[in-house]
Amino acid sequence: MMPDIGHYALILALVVAVLQGVLPLAGLPKNNEKLFAFATPMARVQSLLVILSFIILDYAFYANDFTVYYVATTSNSNLPLMFRLAAIWGGHEGSMLFWVSILAVWTLAVTFFAKELPLRFRSSLLAVMGLISVGFILFILFTSNPFERIFPAPFDGRDLNPLLQDPGMVFHPPLLYMGYVGFSVAFAFAIAALLDGRLDVTWARWTRPWTTAAWVFLTLGIALGSRWAYYELGWGGWWFWDAVENASFMPWLIGTALIHSLAVTEKRNAFKAWTVLLSICAFSLSLLGTFLVRSGVLTSVHAFATDPSRGLFILLFLVIVIGGALTLFALRAPSVGLGEKFDLVSRESLLLTNNVVLFTATGAVLLGTLYPLLIDAMNMGKISVGPPYFDTVFVAIMVPGIFLMGIGPIANWKKASVPDMASKLKWALGISVISALIVPSIMGRLSPMIFVGLLMAFWVMSSVFTSMKLRLDAIPSGTLTQKLKTFGRAYNGMLLAHFGLAIFIVGVTMVKGYEREHDITMQNGETKVINGYNFKFEGILPIRGPNYIAKQGQFYVSKEGKQVALLTPEKRLYPVQGAVMTEASISINPVRDIYISLGEELEEGGWSIRVYFKPFVQWIWLGCVLMGLGGILTMTDKRYRIKKVLNEQSITA
Amino acid sequence: MKLKFLIPLVLFFILVGFLGKGLFLDPREVPSPLIGKPAPAFEAPVLGDPSKTFSTADMKGKVWLLNTWASWCVACREEHPLLVEMLAHDIPLYGLAYKDVEQDALDVLDKMGNPYIITANDADGRIGIDYGVYGVPETYVIDKAGIIRYKQIGPITPESLRDKILPLLKELDA
Numbered sequence: 039m040m041p042d043i044g045h046y047a048l049i050l051a052l053v054v055a056v057l058q059g060v061l062p063l064a065g066l067p068k069n070n071e072k073l074f075a076f077a078t079p080m081a082r083v084q085s086l087l088v089i090l091s092f093i094i095l096d097y098a099f100y101a102n103d104f105t106v107y108y109v110a111t112t113s114n115s116n117l118p119l120m121f122r123l124a125a126i127w128g129g130h131e132g133s134m135l136f137w138v139s140i141l142a143v144w145t146l147a148v149t150f151f152a153k154e155l156p157l158r159f160r161s162s163l164l165a166v167m168g169l170i171s172v173g174f175i176l177f178i179l180f181t182s183n184p185f186e187r188i189f190p191a192p193f194d195g196r197d198l199n200p201l202l203q204d205p206g207m208v209f210h211p212p213l214l215y216m217g218y219v220g221f222s223v224a225f226a227f228a229i230a231a232l233l234d235g236r237l238d239v240t241w242a243r244w245t246r247p248w249t250t251a252a253w254v255f256l257t258l259g260i261a262l263g264s265r266w267a268y269y270e271l272g273w274g275g276w277w278f279w280d281a282v283e284n285a286s287f288m289p290w291l292i293g294t295a296l297i298h299s300l301a302v303t304e305k306r307n308a309f310k311a312w313t314v315l316l317s318i319c320a321f322s323l324s325l326l327g328t329f330l331v332r333s334g335v336l337t338s339v340h341a342f343a344t345d346p347s348r349g350l351f352i353l354l355f356l357v358i359v360i361g362g363a364l365t366l367f368a369l370r371a372p373s374v375g376l377g378e379k380f381d382l383v384s385r386e387s388l389l390l391t392n393n394v395v396l397f398t399a400t401g402a403v404l405l406g407t408l409y410p411l412l413i414d415a416m417n418m419g420k421i422s423v424g425p426p427y428f429d430t431v432f433v434a435i436m437v438p439g440i441f442l443m444g445i446g447p448i449a450n451w452k453k454a455s456v457p458d459m460a461s462k463l464k465w466a467l468g469i470s471v472i473s474a475l476i477v478p479s480i481m482g483r484l485s486p487m488i489f490v491g492l493l494m495a496f497w498v499m500s501s502v503f504t505s506m507k508l509r510l511d512a513i514p515s516g517t518l519t520q521k522l523k524t525f526g527r528a529y530n531g532m533l534l535a536h537f538g539l540a541i542f543i544v545g546v547t548m549v550k551g552y553e554r555e556h557d558i559t560m561q562n563g564e565t566k567v568i569n570g571y572n573f574k575f576e577g578i579l580p581i582r583g584p585n586y587i588a589k590q591g592q593f594y595v596s597k598e599g600k601q602v603a604l605l606t607p608e609k610r611l612y613p614v615q616g617a618v619m620t621e622a623s624i625s626i627n628p629v630r631d632i633y634i635s636l637g638e639e640l641e642e643g644g645w646s647i648r649v650y651f652k653p654f655v656q657w658i659w660l661g662c663v664l665m666g667l668g669g670i671l672t673m674t675d676k677r678y679r680i681k682k683v684l685n686e687q688s689i690t691a
Numbered sequence: 692m693k694l695k696f697l698i699p700l701v702l703f704f705i706l707v708g709f710l711g712k713g714l715f716l717d718p719r720e721v722p723s724p725l726i727g728k729p730a731p732a733f734e735a736p737v738l739g740d741p742s743k744t745f746s747t748a749d750m751k752g753k754v755w756l757l758n759t760w761a762s763w764c765v766a767c768r769e770e771h772p773l774l775v776e777m778l779a780h781d782i783p784l785y786g787l788a789y790k791d792v793e794q795d796a797l798d799v800l801d802k803m804g805n806p807y808i809i810t811a812n813d814a815d816g817r818i819g820i821d822y823g824v825y826g827v828p829e830t831y832v833i834d835k836a837g838i839i840r841y842k843q844i845g846p847i848t849p850e851s852l853r854d855k856i857l858p859l860l861k862e863l864d865a
Contacts, residue, residue: 315699322703329710349714357707364700371696408709415712422826609802616772618802638798646794 041106044094045185048135051087052175058084058168062161066233069158077161078149081168085142085149088171092139095184096126105191108132108184114197114614116585124208125198127215130332130348131184136211137328138174140219141167148223148248155244162233166226173355181348197614200586206266210259214286217256218324221289223248224296225321228314229363232370237314242304245317247678249300253293254669260286261662272620272635274555274650276658279428284407285327288400292320295396297669298389306451308377308386311367312393318367322360323400329356330407383456385449388442395439402431433487440494440543443536444501448508462508466500481552481653491547498540502533528675535668542661548654557637561644569651571632572596578645586610588621591636591645595625607636607647631655724823726842730757730833731821738788738810739797745785745811747837754863755783756856757831758807758847759819762788762795764827770846771799774806777852782860786810789819789827832856834863 058080065073095106099122104110112129113122126132145167152160178184198207227245231237263286268276277283296316303313329352380386406423413421448462474492478484509529513521522530556568560575567573576592588610595602603625610619622635630653637646725731734746758774760767777784786807788796793812800810813819822831832841841859843851 311696318699353707353710353714356710360703361700361707364703368696368700372693408706411713412709415709616775616804618804620802638794638801646798 040094041098041103041185041187044091044098045183047087047091047094048175048179048185051084051091052172052179054080054084054087055168055171055175059165059172062165063233066158066162071157074157074161077164077168081145081149081164084168084171085146088139088142088175091185092126092135095132095135096123099123099126102195103191104193104195105187105189106184107186107188110188110192110195112195112198114195114585116614117195117198117203118584120205120208121198121203124211125202127211128198128202128207131178131182131186133211134174134178134182134332135184137215137219138171138178140212140215141171141174141222143216144220144223145171148226152244159230159234159236162230163223163226166229167222170222170226170359173359177348177351177355181351194614197585197612200610200612200615200617200619201270203585203612204266204270206262206270210262210266213255213259213262215259217252217254217259217293218286218289218327220248220252220255221293221317221321221324223252224317225363228317229366232314232366232374235370235373237310237374239304239307242300242313243678246297246300246304247673249293249296249317249320250669250673253290253297254666254673256286256290256293257662257669258666260290261659261666264662265659268655269622269624269633272622274553274622274633274635274652276549276655279406279425281407282327282331284403285323285330288403288407289320289323289327291396291400291403292316292323295393295400296320298392298396302386302389303377306378306380306386308380309390309393310374310377311371314371314374315367316393318360318363322356322363323404325352325356325359329353380451381453383449383454385446385451385454388446388449388454391442392439392446395435395442399432399435399439402435403428406431437490437494440498440539443539444497447501447505447532447536463501463504466497466504469500470496478551481548483552485551488547488551491543491551495540495543495547498536498543502537502540505533526675526677528672528677531668531670531672531675533668534671535665538661538664538666538668540661541657541664545654545657545659545661549652549658552653553655554651556649557646558649559640559644559646564644568649570597571602573649575645575647578639581608583610585614586612586619589636589639591623591634591647593623593634593647595632603632605632605634607634609636626656628656629654725831725839728839729837730831730839731818732837733811733818733821735787735811735813735818738786738793738812739800741793741812745809750785750833751837752835753783754835754860755785755833757785757787757822757833758828759787759789759813759822759824759830760828761791762799763791766826766846767828768799768803770828770848771803771806773847773849773852775804777847778804778806783808787818787822788812788814789824790814790816830856832859832863 058077061073061080062077065071095108098106098109099113100119102109102113102115102122108129108131112132113125117125127136145164148164148167152163155163224245227241227248231241263283264276267278268274296313299309299313299316302309329349332348332352406427409423410421413419444466445459445463448459470493473496474489475484477492478488509525510518510521513524516524554569558566558568560566560573562575562577565572565574572595574594574596576594579590579592581588581590588608590606590608593605593607595605605623605625607623608621610621611617612619620635622633624634625632630651633650633652635648637648639645730747732747734744734748737743737745774784784807786809788810791812791814793814796810796812800807811818822829826845828846830843830847831839834840840863841855843856847856
């Protein structure tokens with residue numbers, strides 16, 4: 039009974055979403071406020087219906103209702119509750135319902151937090167979001183219904199893929215989807231603005247916090263996914279340039295470009311058409327990612343259901359949404375105009391270069407991701423593109439961008455002077471070069487990549503401090519905290535995010551440059567010295583988990599007589615799927631991870647084990663968290679909270 | 692209307708063209724020139740027991756499957772549970788450990804179950820080259836006369852097993 043209610047709620051949501059999408063747009067030509075008035079209530083009803091159907095499906099997981107085919111295929115009564123509730127996004131049908139539910143959450147947020155927008159604008163904004171929702175609900179109802187029943191119901195479910203039975207599964211997909219789908223708000227803003235032909239500073243100011251919010255979610259979501267892969271897959275890798283990873287990374291890159299471009303549009307009323315295009319691109323890439331993941335046109339380690347009819351549906355949807363948006367862009371953008379002029383050397387032009395770099399990087403990732411498909415479609419054979427391409431091309435493109443990132447924050451708007459900037463940054467550059475040489479000499483090895491990586495990281499860090507110092511010096515009096523407060527949170531957030539990127543680069547460079555991998559065999563009670571650490575193997579304990587049995591190795595790690603950690607890697611057998619998983623055990627500290635995973639029990643006794651030393655690897659995710667915090671800080675800047683920005687057209691510098 | 696504002700739209704439609712074509716291509720399907728031809732003969736040490744050898748000559752008169760795999764291959768792990776299931780149904784599956792470290796390969800079999808009657812060890816990948824292995828996993832169905840009748844590129848799926856491999860085995864066994 040309950041699942042049927044969920045199904046009906048979704049059908050009803052479709053009807054309401056159509057009204058939400060059509061009525062306000064019908065009101066546009068004659069500025070019919072009665073039709074506009076439908077937007078908010080319809081949006082709320084539609085969102086609540088979608089969320090209701092999501093809750094009902096998740097309740098089926100909670101209650102182990104295996105009459106629901108989807109529940110029977112992705113859950114099991116022995117699965118711990120946390121994973122049962124998260125199993126809803128463990129398969130295709132539930133993922134799609136989750137997608138549209140997240141859209142509902144964003145839609146609700148817009149109805150509540152965008153009240154200061156003019157009625158006409160807010161209505162077309164909600165209408166665009168409604169139409170996106172229509173497309174996805176249609177897709178779910180016709181090709182991927184999660185409420186489909188199975189009679190007779192199986193006695194128990196087929197269980198969630200053991201690889202997904204991890205706290206990462208609970209948090210990674212929601213964060214990622216919040217990010218992906220969050221760009222729909224910026225997209226809807228852009229479309230509403232194009233429909234209105236109105237594109238000014240206020241538009242950029244409304245859009246900014248929403249875009250930043252989506253970007254923060256996406257940043258944290260990707261970081262969490264990366265960290266999850268790191269400890270779960272047992273190879274110690276943290277990024278694989280897999281098609282599905284790229285699908286989330288491309289919107290992130292464009293989203294990053296968009297954040298910067300919006301800053302210019304808001305502050306200088308420049309880059310207007312470009313900002314609109316980026317808003318469209320960010321969400322288009324989210325949709326493209328959905329297409330790539332769901333249609334099966336690319337092979338990926340993330341094996342999802344593949345079905346050409348689903349692929350065709352999403353492709354058609356892409357054509358309507360993205361094709362429609364870009365057509366509207368081609369028609370209306372010329373009237374929107376490019377905005378204010380600026381000098382070749384100015385903060386604007388540095389930010390424009392930043393945008394070009396990020397755009398090119400996205401293009402390179404897109405090309406690498408789609409290249410096998412392009413070659414195949416032209417009957418030129420089958421190839422695959424691997425990490426060497428991505429690593430090389432991506433780094434080569436990003437290095438100049440990161441160099442400019444150090445200059446950007448100190449450059450003046452409109453017109454900057456090169457000698458002036460050079461004299462401000464000469465110390466930063468000197469310190470960076472020296473540090474990038476000192477660190478490798480401590481670590482004992484220098485290579486060009488290590489030098490470039492560290493140079494970029496220190497350059498960004500030292501330029502962040504230089505920017506702060508210049509600003510602090512410009513304020514004549516007050517304590518440090520008082521001075522910092524006058525900066526404004528948007529500025530501090532930017533510096534924090536840049537600093538986070540520098541931390542991230544340190545992590546990547548140190549891991550790539552100095553990681554060590556040791557394959558060893560150990561007998562019970564044996565002690566081995568690896569990389570200066572003593573590993574004492576105290577045997578294997580049998581462990582029984584809620585839905586698995588495991589062998590747990592006991593490794594006492596010590597250095598110079600001091601106990602460092604007890605590492606307990608496991609080999610788990612999940613009987614329902616007959617799958618064996620290795621659970622790595624990691625000793626974490628700020629400058630190194632010791633990562634140990636259990637291999638095999640050897641015939642002659644003892645075990646094969648693999649030990650990794652990963653210097654500074656945690657900095658990778660720490661950096662992402664700092665970027666996210668920087669984004670949050672920016673969003674809370676008070677100028678976005680002022681309700682009466684409505685008619686304020688003046689540019690605040 | 693300025694033409695440059697049309698560029699994104701044009702690029703998008705080119706992309707859609709490729710994506711549309713891509714939908715009707717199977718990324719895992721590579722036509723093999725070996726289908727209908729004799730399976731390349733080889734003799735190789737048995738994985739985990741190098742003193743013994745496995746030879747295609749021993750397989751004359753039998754219908755069998757040769758599955759190339761490796762411990763470093765992610766997609767192989769994806770199909771592995773299905774292979775183990777096939778073992779339970781007496782499907783004559785033989786393995787070819789392709790360019791693998793012997794211990795790593797054995798570790799996988801130990802960890803995930805051994806679906807193979809015998810696994811031949813192709814440590815330097817020479818046999819794989821003879822078979823035109825393009826990417827592991829690949830599976831060949833070889834008939835009683837030693838002719839390759841079917842090649843599965845990429846992991847065996849429940850669908851390909853049901854719709855292609857099982858009917859073919861039935862036909863060949865008859």
